Amino acid sequence: MAVGNFKVKYVGIFNLEELINSISGWMSSRAYSVKETKFKHKPPKMEAAWSGSRKVNTYVKEKLEVSFYAENLQKVEVLKGKERKLMDKARLIIVITADLETGYADYLDRQHWSQNTFLIKLKDFFNKWVLNKDLKLIYEDEVYYDGLHLSNFIKTKLNMTLDQGEF
Amino acid sequence: MSEKEIVSPESTVSYEGLFEPKELFRIIQKWLKENHHDFVEKEAFEKAIDNKRFVKYSLESFKKINDYAKFIIKLKITLSNLEDVVVEHENQKLPMCKGKVSVSLTGILESDYENRWETKPVYFFLRTVFNKFIFKTEMSYLKNRLKGEINGLKFEIKSFLNLYKF
Numbered sequence: 001m002a003v004g005n006f007k008v009k010y011v012g013i014f015n016l017e018e019l020i021n022s023i024s025g026w027m028s029s030r031a032y033s034v035k036e037t038k039f040k041h042k043p044p045k046m047e048a049a050w051s052g053s054r055k056v057n058t059y060v061k062e063k064l065e066v067s068f069y070a071e072n073l074q075k076v077e078v079l080k081g082k083e084r085k086l087m088d089k090a091r092l093i094i095v096i097t098a099d100l101e102t103g104y105a106d107y108l109d110r111q112h113w114s115q116n117t118f119l120i121k122l123k124d125f126f127n128k129w130v131l132n133k134d135l136k137l138i139y140e141d142e143v144y145y146d147g148l149h150l151s152n153f154i155k156t157k158l159n160m161t162l163d164q165g166e167f
Numbered sequence: 168m169s170e171k172e173i174v175s176p177e178s179t180v181s182y183e184g185l186f187e188p189k190e191l192f193r194i195i196q197k198w199l200k201e202n203h204h205d206f207v208e209k210e211a212f213e214k215a216i217d218n219k220r221f222v223k224y225s226l227e228s229f230k231k232i233n234d235y236a237k238f239i240i241k242l243k244i245t246l247s248n249l250e251d252v253v254v255e256h257e258n259q260k261l262p263m264c265k266g267k268v269s270v271s272l273t274g275i276l277e278s279d280y281e282n283r284w285e286t287k288p289v290y291f292f293l294r295t296v297f298n299k300f301i302f303k304t305e306m307s308y309l310k311n312r313l314k315g316e317i318n319g320l321k322f323e324i325k326s327f328l329n330l331y332k333f
Contacts, residue, residue, distance in 0.1 A: 058168045058285045059295075103288070112288050119288050126292055130299065 004098040004144040006151035010158050013076060016088040019157055020048070023066060026153050027052040030146060032064060044090075046070040053101075060135070062143040063099040064150065068092075094154055098147030100139055102127055169282060171239070174310045175274030175317045182328040183267045185254060188222070188246055191268065191327060195226070195242065198323050202316060204228040204240065219266075222246040231280075236306075238313050239275040240320070244268070270324055274317040276310055 027034045032052030040047040048068040055061050073090040103113030103123050113123045127135065155161050199206050206228035214221045226242040249266035279285065284294035298306060 055168060057170050059291060115288075122288065122292055126295070130292075130295055 002097045002099045003140045004147045006096040006098075006147050008092070008094040008096075008151055008154050008158070008160075010092040010094075010160060011090075012158075013078060013087050013089050014092075014158055016070075016073075016090075019154070020068075022157055023068075023150070023154065024050060026150060027064060027066075030054070032062075038067075044071060044073045046073050046090075055104075056139060056142075059102055059104075059131075060139050061101040061104045062139060062146070063097075063101055064143065064147055065097040065099065066150070067095045067097075069094070092158075094151075096147045096151050096154075098143045100135065100143055102131075102135070168285065169280045170278050172276045172278070172310075173273065174276045174313050175272070177271050177273045178317075178321070179269050179271040180321055180324050180328070180330070181267070181269040182330060185252070185263050185265050186268060186328060188249070188264055188268075191244075191270075191324070192224075194323060194327050195244075195270075195320070198320055199228050199240075202230070202319070204230045204238075218250055220246070220249040222249065229277075232309060232312075234281070235279060236309055237277040237280045238309075238316065239277055240317065241273040241275065243271045245270075268328070272317055272321060274313045276306075276313055278306075 024034045027050070032054045034050055034052045036048065037051045038047060038049035046069070050066045050068075052064045052066075053061055054063075070090040070092050073088060076087055076089045078085045078087045103111075105111045113119050152161070196206070206226050208225070209227050210223060210225035212221075212223040222245070224244040224246075226244070228240045228242070230238045232238060245268070246264075247267045249264050252263055252265045254261050254263050278298065279294060284290045
């Protein structure tokens with residue numbers, strides 16, 4: 001079950017290349033190793049997905065998944081000051097899923113914690129009785145707030161936030 | 168993959184005025200040696216603009232407590248707006264430096280640094296259970312000891328920079 005889901009919806013003008021680079025740049029700066037899991041561009045639609053994972057220790061891994069969907073995507077020329085700029089206009093839906101994985105596979109894709117029934121039961125016991133507090137209070141919190149900060153970062157990039165406070 | 172826990176989050180000592188950078192480095196290195204810390208230089212950067220220098224220096228020191236736990240102290244020394252000046256003190260001319268210095272320290276406790284308890288899931292389970300329930304007092308003792316060492320080094324730097332007035 002995912003720890004948190006965050007959705008950003010936007011219709012308007014933005015810089016697509018800058019937005020995509022800044023999302024992966026934000027994840028890399030927070031020590032997530034980023035992979036592009038999906039990229040489908042069929043104008044006027046575009047779909048992409050990135051998966052970022054960060055190992056906390058040999059047992060716990062924090063995951064952030066970003067799915068990006070744009071429709072009615074078109075290039076527009078914008079006058080910014082005295083400069084003419086080529087930008088993008090679309091309807092955007094960005095979904096961020098924050099998740100936690102325990103007993104993850106190693107670099108050779110070997111699932112050590114599900115090799116036999118004993119280890120599967122041990123993992124359940126471990127999560128339920130030994131690491132329960134740590135998982136709920138430390139690791140889940142970390143990845144949840146990372147997801148929240150990423151969604152706020154995207155909103156800032158899309159000029160969806162106020163420069164000053166509400167009051 | 169050993170487990171690293173930040174015991175003492177980054178804390179900074181800042182000072183602006185006259186000081187001797189060489190002496191500052193010597194004092195830090197002396198303290199590390201006296202407290203049986205080995206250290207490695209991670210970064211050394213120097214840039215000069217209009218007779219003013221900017222120096223960035225990163226050190227990482229480590230001390231093995233036993234075959235399971237290790238102390239790591241991360242030091243970041245930044246010297247900015249540094250210029251050479253000559254100061255007259257008791258009828259003697261002393262070459263010194265004027266500028267801004269900031270030293271930030273982070274204390275990390277690394278456990279199972281040789282990855283011995285991570286080769287099998289059962290080992291990892293036992294390690295976590297032992298850490299959480301049996302070695303709890305031992306681990307908290309080590310954390311307090313590391314905090315004490317960080318405070319000791321900070322005290323040494325502050326005394327050198329004459330930051331203790333009263």
